[in-house]
Amino acid sequence: MKWNLPNLLTVLRLLAAPGLAVMFLYFTRPYADWFALILFLSAAITDWFDGYLARAWKQETKIGAMLDPIADKAMVVIALMILVGYSTEHWTPWLVLPATVILFREVFVSGLREYLGDVAGTLKVTKLAKWKTTAQMVAIAVLFSQGIFEHYAVMASFGMDAELVEQIIAGQVEDVNHLRLNVDGMYWAGQVGLWLLWIAATLTLITGYDYLRKAMPHLKES
Numbered sequence: 001m002k003w004n005l006p007n008l009l010t011v012l013r014l015l016a017a018p019g020l021a022v023m024f025l026y027f028t029r030p031y032a033d034w035f036a037l038i039l040f041l042s043a044a045i046t047d048w049f050d051g052y053l054a055r056a057w058k059q060e061t062k063i064g065a066m067l068d069p070i071a072d073k074a075m076v077v078i079a080l081m082i083l084v085g086y087s088t089e090h091w092t093p094w095l096v097l098p099a100t101v102i103l104f105r106e107v108f109v110s111g112l113r114e115y116l117g118d119v120a121g122t123l124k125v126t127k128l129a130k131w132k133t134t135a136q137m138v139a140i141a142v143l144f145s146q147g148i149f150e151h152y153a154v155m156a157s158f159g160m161d162a163e164l165v166e167q168i169i170a171g172q173v174e175d176v177n178h179l180r181l182n183v184d185g186m187y188w189a190g191q192v193g194l195w196l197l198w199i200a201a202t203l204t205l206i207t208g209y210d211y212l213r214k215a216m217p218h219l220k221e222s
Contacts, residue, residue, distance in 0.1 A: 006054035007064045009046045010071055016043050017074035024082055030151035036082070037144040043075050044137040072133055073106050079140045086147065094194055095143075098201035102136065105208040112215055126210060132203035139196035142189055149185035156182055 016039055023035040051068065054060045080099040087095050156177035157165050167173040169180050 004054075004057075004059045004061075006050040006057070006059050007061060007067070009050035009053075010064055010067045013043045013046050013050075014067060014071040014074060017071065017078050020075070020078045020082060024086065030148045033144055033147040033151065036079075037141060037148065040075065040079060040137075040141055040144060043071075044141065047072060047133075047137070073110070076133075076136050076140065077103060077106065079144075083140065083143050095197070098194075098197045101201040102204050105204045109208055109211055112212070116215060116218055126207065128203060128210070129207045132200060132207050135196060135200035135203055139193055139200050142196060143193035146186055146189035146193055149182050149189055153179060153182035153186050 019039055020036050023032040023039070027035060047068075050064075054064060080095075080102065084092065084095050084099055156179040157168075160168075164173065165179070168175050169183055171180070175181075
C-alpha cells in the first residue's frame with residue numbers, strides 16, 4: 001500500500017469507525033455523545049478531504065478506492081447500530097425501518113461487488129450515490145446531537161415536578177436552566193434527523209436499484 005496523505009486519512013477514518021462504539025462502552029452520556037459526534041463529523045470531513053486531495057494531487061490508488069467506501073460503510077453501520085440501540089421506545093420504530101433499508105442495501109451491494117470482481121470497478125458511482133452518502137452522514141450527525149440535547153434537558157429539569165416543567169416550557173416561569181432551549185433542540189434534532197434519515201434511506205434504495213440495473217448484464221453473462 002502506498003502511504004500518501006489521502007490514503008492515510010482513509011485508513012484513519014476506517015480505524016475510527018469502531019471508536020464510535022467504544023465511546024458508548026467506556027464513557028457516560030453526554031460525553032459519549034459528544035465524542036461520537038466529533039469523531040463522526042471529523043470522519044465525514046476527511047471523507048470529502050481525502051478524495052479531493054487524491055484527485056488534486058493525482059494520488060488516486062486502487063487500495064484507496066477500495067478502502068474509501070469500506071470506511072464510509074463502517075462508520076454508517078456502526079453509528080446506526082448505536083442510534084437504534086440507545087433510542088427510546090418512541091423513536092425506535094421510526095429509526096429501525098430506514099436503518100434496515102440502509103444496512104440491507106450496503107450489505108447487498110457489497111456482496112454484488114464481491115461477486116462481480118474487476119467488473120465492479122467499471123460501474124461508475126453516480127452523483128446521486130454521493131448525495132446518498134452525504135445525507136446519511138448529516139442525518140446521523142444530527143441524531144447524535146439529539147442525544148446531547150436530551151441529556152441536558154433531563155439535567156435542567158432535575159428535581160422539578162411535571163407541572164413546573166410544563167410551565168417553564170410554556171414560558172410561564174423563568175427558564176434559568178435553559179430547559180426550553182434543550183427541549184426544543186431535542187425535539188427539532190430528532191425530527192430533522194429522522195426526516196434526513198428517511199431521505200437517505202430513499203436515496204439508498206434508488207442508488208441500490210440503479211447499481212443492480214447496471215450490474216444485470218454482467219450477471220446474465222455469468
